[in-house]
Amino acid sequence: QAVARDDSLYQSFGGQNGLVRLMDDFMTRLLADARMRPFFKDADQAALKKQLVLQFCEVSGGPCRRDGPTMKEAHDGMDITRGDFNALVEVLQDSMSAQGVPFAAQNRLLARLAPMHRDIVNTP
Numbered sequence: 001q002a003v004a005r006d007d008s009l010y011q012s013f014g015g016q017n018g019l020v021r022l023m024d025d026f027m028t029r030l031l032a033d034a035r036m037r038p039f040f041k042d043a044d045q046a047a048l049k050k051q052l053v054l055q056f057c058e059v060s061g062g063p064c065r066r067d068g069p070t071m072k073e074a075h076d077g078m079d080i081t082r083g084d085f086n087a088l089v090e091v092l093q094d095s096m097s098a099q100g101v102p103f104a105a106q107n108r109l110l111a112r113l114a115p116m117h118r119d120i121v122n123t124p
């Protein structure tokens with residue numbers, strides 16, 4: 001029996017095409033931000049964007065499942081502070097606004113991402 005899922009948040013992000021555009025914009029902004037560039041400049045950016053599209057699709061209630069390392073595993077090799085985490089969220093907010101994601105939808109998504117700081121922030 002099919003289970004109805006609430007994908008209204010996913011739809012607010014413009015579905016798959018919207019998420020691909022968002023991550024293109026987000027990666028450009030991360031690389032242009034002096035605080036974030038050191039973390040992302042040597043990453044496989046295409047692969048990372050793909051994982052982020054999958055993750056945001058899943059987290060927003062869309063029809064995707066990200067597999068791969070846990071958030072803790074994925075960020076273990078980097079020294080990430082609470083300040084770094086907040087800076088990334090700030091860049092993400094700029095990106096969502098630039099892509100026309102409604103403010104309420106931005107906040108619904110951020111509320112689902114925020115608890116991940118426990119697994120990602122690993123440096124005082």
Ligand code: HEM
Nearest residue numbers: 039040043044051052055068069074084085088113116120
């Ligand atoms: C809510 C916040 C965050 C989310 C949802 C998130 C999500 C992800 C995901 C899904 C991946 C890909 C994992 C994989 O499949 O290998 C990833 C990798 C990565 N993340 Fe995060 N992340 C967050 C915060 C941060 C922060 C604060 C930093 C650094 C300031 C960071 C730096 C990176 C880097 C550099 C990679 C790529 C590592 C590599 O493969 O070279 N992330 N992140």
